[in-house]
Amino acid sequence: MSYSPKLAAALSGATLRQLAHWRKATERGAVLVPEISATRPVLYSFRDLIALRTCVKLRNDASLQKIRRALDTLRDDLREREHLSAYRLAANGSTIYLIEPDQATDLVHRRGNLVIHELVDVLRPFYRDGRHIPDLLRPREHVTIDPGVRGGMPVIEGTRVPYDEVAALLRDGVPPERIGDYYPSVSAMAALDAADFADYVDSYEPPREQREAAAG
Structure with a gap:
């Protein structure tokens, strides 16, 4: 199954403009390249939906610049090459963490061994700019x-x-x-x-x- 940008937007909470911006290649690379097709017709996978919801929730508490910096650390410094949906990420306003079973690594300031006590399930409903994003x-x-x-x-x-x-x-x-x-x-x-x-x-x-x- 593949998801059109409109359906991917509705199920992730991202706008169509954000989707286009996030798949755009920069010197640092794209935030998320659609797994099925990055060119017209653009098509996203189910794993992409999970990753997009993660990005939307991060964007509620962190700037796009911090998100890109966190992804740089994840991909380049930590050598994590799995699909973005494979990682649990959380933001608290000042930084973005990679959540692991026994610790959370600060991906913006590059510090490890920080404990996060409260996490939000990315599959559950949430609000974005006053819009209710449904349970995935x-x-x-x-x-x-x-x-x-x-x-x-x-x-x-x-x-x-x-x-x-x-x-x-x-x-x-x-x-x-x-x-x-x-x-x-x-x-x-x-x-x-x-x-x-x-x-x-x-x-x-x-x-x-x-x-x-x-x-x-």
């Missing part, structure tokens, strides 16, 4: 994400039915209580959740004028 594995009560089901495509809970197919039916005028005629395993409440999640994803679509300017 359950973005709505009846919409779930499992890398083992359709490669991670958001589906109706307990089924393999993609959320966007159900949302499309509602947008075409099918009443929620009639969704079962098309997908017997999908309840009216699940259909409404699918439509609500689809509206949330579409809220990351750039304004028409911006899209036209980019296309021109």
Whole structure:
């Protein structure tokens, strides 16, 4: 399964502008190069989503400059070459830590053996600029994400039915209580959740004028 920039933005809390900026190569390298495709069509992996959520949460408490410095330390000084999703990172305003089982290493000031007592699960819901970013594995009560089901495509809970197919039916005028005629395993409440999640994803679509300017 691959995720378009719009869906990746909706599931990570990053804006489309941030995604473009973070995948842009600099002298220090990119913050995150999409694992599946970095050129059009840009496509992100499920591991990328986890890494992006980490970056968004770090950005709440640290500047992009500090994030880049921390990644430099992680990749160049500590020689850590795994996908960014493999690491637990946390910020406290003054620095960024690499969290390990028995210690936390300061990646900005390059000090080790610091103990962190409170960590936030990057998969859980959080707020970014007043926007509620949903739980990554359950973005709505009846919409779930499992890398083992359709490669991670958001589906109706307990089924393999993609959320966007159900949302499309509602947008075409099918009443929620009639969704079962098309997908017997999908309840009216699940259909409404699918439509609500689809509206949330579409809220990351750039304004028409911006899209036209980019296309021109």
